[in-house]
Amino acid sequence: MRIAVIVFPGSNCDVDLYEALGTVCGADVAYVSHHEHSLVGFDAVMLPGGFSYGDYLRAGAIARFTNIMPAIIKMAEEGKPVFGTCNGFQILTEAGLLPGALKRNDSQRFVCKAVPLEVVNNQTLFTSRYRPHERISLPIAHADGGFYADQKTLDRLEANHQVVFRYAEENPNGSLRNIAGITNQRGNVLGMMPHPERAVEAILGNTDGLRLFKSLLTNGSVKVGE
Amino acid sequence: MTNVRIFVTYKQSVFDPQGETIKDAIHTLGHDEVTAVKVGKFFDVTIDATGAAVDQAVKEIADQLLVNFNMETYHYQVLEEAE
């Protein structure tokens, strides 16, 4: 399976995703510039963390007008895996591929540290290698990570098992219902604030993120049906 | 040429801790008569158009870009208009 890592102006965790997939997992991965119009030949697409367009206006708000965006939306509609971490998650919500929005952390500050998470749903393309309700730890690094949606949307997310990760101890950003990551209804688009790509090598002190990429790779060139 | 000021705020239902933090700081300065603080942002936009075309442009820009309707709302004010 061939995976695209999108490089938006201001992306900066693109290298980290690329290395996690390519060097650590041995996957077939390539950078794709936001200038491109097509993702033909790719089986999955990843939106990295960083500060696309400087996070000016709102995090992720401007990136959705780039040339590549229609191709990403098309892949999502085709049921192919689409993954966004941190700024990638923010872009996915701004583009309407995921519900809700990410708002400024309650502390009003950027926060970088490891946080305990619960894998709420291990029945997704991205989490099949985790145990049900497994506790893991992943790094976060963001200023706008508070997941917000109205009650109805939140209830629907829970009812459809779209909440995939939850903050397990403290809530680091004011996220409603401690939400750390969600999928779309179909389950092929995952957005999460924590950085699994920062937790794939023992030398960096944490390998809890590795199984997310392994899950995706073993599930192969899947297409998720309705 | 029209100058428009577009105000964007969180919806009433969205908790905004920033205003609270600033209120506390104001109290530290001794201004206890300040009982509430809300924070918002605004965009001063110069538009090379007048009349209805301005309203149309503002609506489109706000809808598509400046406002995230999941959590925000907006209103605007025409500051000055000149032919």
Added chain:
Amino acid sequence: MTNVRIFVTYKQSVFDPQGETIKDAIHTLGHDEVTAVKVGKFFDVTIDATGAAVDQAVKEIADQLLVNFNMETYHYQVLEEAE
């Protein structure tokens, strides 16, 4: 009880990178008639006072907390006043 809206902006000569980036994004949307965008913030402050005491309070809060006069400037508007 008085509601005051305090506007804070960069001074004219200070570069506003946000405004520039947003202007470019607006052009991407096809709204080339937008020729300038400046970003500012505002504070809606409720003050348990009226008249000159309000002006005094606003001045002190702005001077000491809300505004950095090295690069910013402010003005304010009394939105409503009630005894």
Added chain:
Amino acid sequence: MKQAMTPEEIKEQKPYLDWSLSEDEYNYISDTLLGRLPNYTETGLFAAMWSEHCSYKKSKPVLRLFPNKNDRVIQGPGEGAGVVDIDDGQAVVFKAESHNHPTTVEPYQGAATGVGGILRDIFSMGARPVASLDSLHFGELDDSTTRMKVDGTVRGIGDYGNCMGIPTIAGETTFDPCYQGNVLCNAMSVGLMDQKDIQQGKAAGVGNAVMYVGAKTGRDGIHGATFASADFSDENATQRSAVQVGNPFMEKLLLEACLELITKHPDWLVGIQDMGAAGIVSSSAEMAAEGKSGMDLDLDLVPQRETGMSAYEIMLSESQERMLLCVNKGHEDDVRKIFDFYDLDAVTIGRITAGHQYVLRHDGQVVCDIPVSSLTDDVLEEESTEHKPVRITVAEQEPVWRPKIDDPAATLRCLLAQSTIADKSSFYQQYDSQVRTSTVVGPGSDAGVLRVRGTHKGLAMTTDGNGRFVYLNPEVGGQMALVEAAANIVSSGAEPLAITDCLNYGDPNDPEIFWELHQSVKGMAAACRIFDTPVISGNVSLYNENNGQAIHPTPMVGMVGLVKNIDRVVPSFVQQAGDQVYLVGA
């Protein structure tokens, strides 16, 4: 000619005195260097280039005490940053810079643009910045202004580095009343490169293009350079407007564009330099001087975001996120295309000329025509008088003070409650310390440690300084700064390679302060020789005073060490119950 004053008026009214150019310097420029009166633009350029900030005219004699060579040093002081061999054809590049005055005035933007500036110094060498460090010194936290300054400074450093995607992995923070009116904000950046990609700030080859890339020029920070050389006082408060606003998003694009040009198209590029203090004039004049060339610039071609700027304002603007390139004739369009891809301006603003004149045109007129070297090399070094501070002489006569401790547990608790000693995680958690996924040891340890991808090597780095020690005994305090840094590097499992520094002092015209500078540098230099850690780059920040009150002399040492085997990095935390504790050394 659009000049605010005629040369004769300048001679009579002496505006240059306000720009910190002395009567002697002005006369030397007129009589000896030019043989005529300088015009308004020229006078302003001299004032900026001859300021302490740009010329080191006062500190140079002292800086000569530092060793700056050994087998590993590839590039010592003089370029954007120093370069050290780390084997396998790779090199580490690093430098520290102070942004004390801007941070005191506008903590958030001052700190942010401090980080932005030091990063440009690194990537203009051809290296990719891989880590940042900081060294912050504030007044005591019981003051609400200080708390706002701390908050703004930390957010400024964090936001800029976070947005750029460069991890901030170590640093230090201290609190002392002496920094209350004059914050110290020193930022250090470390880059990694292949030795073959090393660049120089050089302009040469008659007919080659001088290209301006990056953000447009505005009126920000005019006089920043001279401003940094004059101390603060409260009456001055309204003049403090030389604040620059950082745009880390644009700098990220600039970084990627410059590295693409440098690593993929080395044959197009002759030289590259960051536009730092004193903006276009210092970068262009230094590049021409380095290349022993003449240069002819047309300022009307400089991208500007404000109208009606004078030649002087354009040349001295300190707008951020700009670089100057010297490009081989015929490749201007190729270079422009690279920058285009990143949505950046790249404009040819002049050419290299035969001879050695520095010529500027504005509105169709020649506004400056002087020898390049008069700006860069002919600066009059200043001799300083110095003597031992009375406080030290007095203290030496007193009996040695020994603390009396009755209740060690209580004393320990008091010590731990000191803000300088207490946990700093509330600051460094605002920094992304892990982006680029190479951080093996992040902030909170003795030194930050990065792995070097694709090798077994690592780099350890730390910033250290202690103004109180130096205040008590400058020479020993200087040595101790080195010892602390080296201990932090070694205890992380690395071998010290070299250092950079920021020398933060008060007004050097005060003989006692100059003595502090001299003695502490002497102490540092001696320790550098012992550890074989040459000084490969650095920065001097003088006039750190508020209302005539100087800060403690605070030299900051930034040290980098080489980890030969990254699997053998030693953490500085207690690992598990039952482990034995040893005290080693004196």
